[in-house]
Amino acid sequence: MLQLILFNLFNGLIIGAFYVLVSLGLSMILNLSNVINFAHGNFLALGGYLAYALIPFIGFWPSLLVAPLATALIGYVIEVTMISRLYGRDPIYSLLLTFGLAFMLQDACRYIWGVNGLPLSVPNNISQPLSQTYFFLNAYRLFLVGIVVVSVLGLFAFLRYSRMGMRIRAGILDLDTVSALGINVRMLRSLNFAFGIFLAGLAGVLAGGQIGLNPNMGDTLLLPSFVAIIVGGMGSLVGTLLGGLTIGVAAALTAVVWPAGSDVVVYIIMAVVLLVRPRGFLGEEGMQ
Amino acid sequence: MSAIEIEGLHTYYGKSHILHGVSLRVAEGKLTTLLGRNGAGKTTTMRSVMNLTPPRQGRVTVFGKDTTRWPTFRIAAHGVGYVPEGRRIFPNLSVEENLKVPLERPGPWTIPRIYQLFPRLEERRMNRGRQLSGGEQEMLSIARALLLNPRVLILDEPSQGLAPLIVRDVFRIVSQMRDEGISVLLVEQNVRMSLEVADHAYVLDDGAIVYDGPAAELAADEERIQALAGATAEEWQEAASA
Numbered sequence A: 001m002l003q004l005i006l007f008n009l010f011n012g013l014i015i016g017a018f019y020v021l022v023s024l025g026l027s028m029i030l031n032l033s034n035v036i037n038f039a040h041g042n043f044l045a046l047g048g049y050l051a052y053a054l055i056p057f058i059g060f061w062p063s064l065l066v067a068p069l070a071t072a073l074i075g076y077v078i079e080v081t082m083i084s085r086l087y088g089r090d091p092i093y094s095l096l097l098t099f100g101l102a103f104m105l106q107d108a109c110r111y112i113w114g115v116n117g118l119p120l121s122v123p124n125n126i127s128q129p130l131s132q133t134y135f136f137l138n139a140y141r142l143f144l145v146g147i148v149v150v151s152v153l154g155l156f157a158f159l160r161y162s163r164m165g166m167r168i169r170a171g172i173l174d175l176d177t178v179s180a181l182g183i184n185v186r187m188l189r190s191l192n193f194a195f196g197i198f199l200a201g202l203a204g205v206l207a208g209g210q211i212g213l214n215p216n217m218g219d220t221l222l223l224p225s226f227v228a229i230i231v232g233g234m235g236s237l238v239g240t241l242l243g244g245l246t247i248g249v250a251a252a253l254t255a256v257v258w259p260a261g262s263d264v265v266v267y268i269i270m271a272v273v274l275l276v277r278p279r280g281f282l283g284e285e286g287m288q
Numbered sequence B: 001m002s003a004i005e006i007e008g009l010h011t012y013y014g015k016s017h018i019l020h021g022v023s024l025r026v027a028e029g030k031l032t033t034l035l036g037r038n039g040a041g042k043t044t045t046m047r048s049v050m051n052l053t054p055p056r057q058g059r060v061t062v063f064g065k066d067t068t069r070w071p072t073f074r075i076a077a078h079g080v081g082y083v084p085e086g087r088r089i090f091p092n093l094s095v096e097e098n099l100k101v102p103l104e105r106p107g108p109w110t111i112p113r114i115y116q117l118f119p120r121l122e123e124r125r126m127n128r129g130r131q132l133s134g135g136e137q138e139m140l141s142i143a144r145a146l147l148l149n150p151r152v153l154i155l156d157e158p159s160q161g162l163a164p165l166i167v168r169d170v171f172r173i174v175s176q177m178r179d180e181g182i183s184v185l186l187v188e189q190n191v192r193m194s195l196e197v198a199d200h201a202y203v204l205d206d207g208a209i210v211y212d213g214p215a216a217e218l219a220a221d222e223e224r225i226q227a228l229a230g231a232t233a234e235e236w237q238e239a240a241s242a
Helices: A002-033 A040-058 A060-081 A091-113 A139-161 A163-180 A185-211 A219-232 A237-257 A264-276 B042-049 B072-077 B095-100 B111-117 B119-123 B134-146 B164-179 B191-197 B215-220 B222-229 B233-241
Strands: B002-013 B016-027 B031-035 B057-062 B080-083 B152-156 B183-188 B200-205 B208-214
Touching: A002 A040, A002 A139, A002 A163, A002 A185, A002 A219, A002 A237, A040 A060, A040 A091, A040 A185, A040 A219, A060 A185, A139 A163, A139 A185, A139 A237, A163 A185, A163 B072, A163 B095, A185 B072, A219 A237, A219 A264, A237 A264, B002 B042, B002 B152, B002 B183, B016 B031, B016 B042, B016 B057, B016 B183, B016 B200, B016 B208, B031 B042, B031 B164, B031 B191, B042 B057, B042 B152, B042 B183, B072 B080, B080 B134, B095 B111, B095 B134, B111 B119, B111 B134, B119 B134, B134 B152, B134 B164, B164 B183, B164 B191, B183 B191, B191 B215, B191 B222, B200 B215, B208 B215, B215 B222
Parallel strands: B031 B183, B031 B200, B080 B152, B152 B183
Antiparallel strands: B002 B016, B002 B057, B200 B208
């Protein structure tokens, strides 16, 4: 029983780690650009597929960095050419645009790489289980958790200590004043968007190595990641982090006693949080 | 060359016509003040200069460049320091972080020099913006604009809501900036103190300029000042056009 709980706890941590990567990116984009990026899950899939295409040429490890960077670059171009034109309008416009982009990216992946799933091969030396009793612990999964921890710490350090990070945090509450202080806020938003997409691309590569690739692979992660943002509190990235881990672990632990309920529990948590503390764990009062 | 030249500005908020052809000029190296009662259009004029509220008609020239259609950040990067109404401190950032947000234009102003001028800000450097008093927030807002190393500084009602003693400090610093060679456009409701420090004065009412002349001349007209300082809109208009 203990082993089963540990197994599910660890699984929950892995799923939570994916929710964290996806929801942090979504949250950054939502905070600074007021755009709900419905295409986020498809950027994730694109990251996985780009890694698949790159691995034969440059190997797994470099692809882990290059594929998310390439995804971020595509995201940057899309933000500059399309999404940025809708800033200042009713959010429904950008919502519809990203909704359309989601279908386009998904079909692009289908067209190039086919409708069936593809395996993303992980180097042999990290895919073996580390012990017989704890068969679920293999080096890849530990490594996956490690990568997520490092990226999240890196992101928080960047936002906390770099001038650009300070400008992003300032812009979340008052972008006009940041602009009036001479900062190119168009560029700031574009780069911030690209950072968010980088995290999605990274999640795509890591998820590909874990469960394989398919054109819809981001969809199952997207909705719970929105839930993570709401549960954690709008406007707070630490809240998003906690929200992602909470629902990941809660879903996995529910699976021990009630396997069918593991999806539902995510939304039950959201409902309870909204009823008891509508602004979420760490949300600012009055954030829209 | 003028620091700022505004010609025939018409600005709307939605359908309401706020500025009816405002023209004014901020001479280089001088302190120009723009006075007027609440709702006269002073803040709208400043927001139009920064293109935060784009004017529908008219032209803004900053140091010889037509900036009317420039995005706000480009106008600021051209050398316009802006201290907005209500100070607009970033409440979630520390004092020091607030000071690191502005673009680093080369020039004499650095964070250590800011701390020399405002020792209080150094004492509170790790505090969040939302924890500061009104006076400290005003200092921070001015400091933040100075770190851009502006050639012209726009201050929108810096004395608003401050204790009289702190208002003195603010006006002392503003005239010190002019003595440093920064052109200043000071928007105020505090008529007497503004005229004390200003070289040139404009009075705005109902979205149009009703006085344009040396500050000393307006300051000498005690009757008019009394009328400007506390009056109803009708009395005010009468006094302004007298």
